[in-house]
Amino acid sequence: MNPLGALKITVQRGIDLIVCDAFSSDPYVIITAGSQKLKTRVVKNNINPEWNDVLTLSVTDPNMPIKLNVFDKDTFTKHDRMGDAIIDIKPYIECMQMGLGDLPIGTAVKKVQPDDDNCLADESKVIWTGKGKMIQEMTLKLQNVERGKVQIKLEWLDLPGCRGLRS
Known part of the structure; x- marks a missing residue:
């Protein structure tokens, strides 16, 4: 199946993660979508890690579930699970497909509230960044x-030769 484009996911940080080892954890994130599996670096001894790692998924189906899993890296035993979340990209994709003209930069195109169908910890906004681009920042509750x-x-990210979201 031909990709529609790519989704750049910046895994910014973890907040108040659980302690898996004696005093702390060595967390990392794995994002999976279909057969794709991407991983952040490990942040040692930190339950409030700053990753700021950029992971890029090829998107062939905007309805494909994107899973985020947090693990604690262990040297001699199986890595501990520290929680998981589903990243709901449908509101973001809907905004991208609107074909909006020029809006003032920073305009909130859509506000998404936390509910039983998403893993949002608080309100998330799809923000217009200019030239047909938008970002969505979200805090996911594990x-x-x-x-x-x-x-x-x-x-x-529109990819050369891909049909994109607007067609």
């Missing part, structure tokens, strides 16, 4: 764990 959040930023 599931299957007592606490922890991960902040990410989405940005669409």
Whole structure:
């Protein structure tokens, strides 16, 4: 299947992640979509890690679930799970498909509220950045764990030769 384009996901930071080892954790994030699997670097001894790692997924189907998993790197044992979340890109894709003209830079095109169908910890906005581009920053509440959040930023990349979102 031909890609529509690429989704640049900046994994910014973790907030109040659980402690997996004696005093801290060595967290990293894995993002999976279909057969694609991308990983951030490991931040040692930190439950509030700053990654700012940019991961780029090829998108063939905007409805394909994108999963975010946080793990604690262990040297001699299996890596511990520190929670997971689903990244819902549908509101972002809908905004990209609107074919908007020139808006003032910084305009919130859409506000997405946390609900039972997404993993948002708080309101997320799709922001117009100019020249047909938008970003969406979101704080995801990790599931299957007592606490922890991960902040990410989405940005669409049109790829040469791809049909894109607007067609």
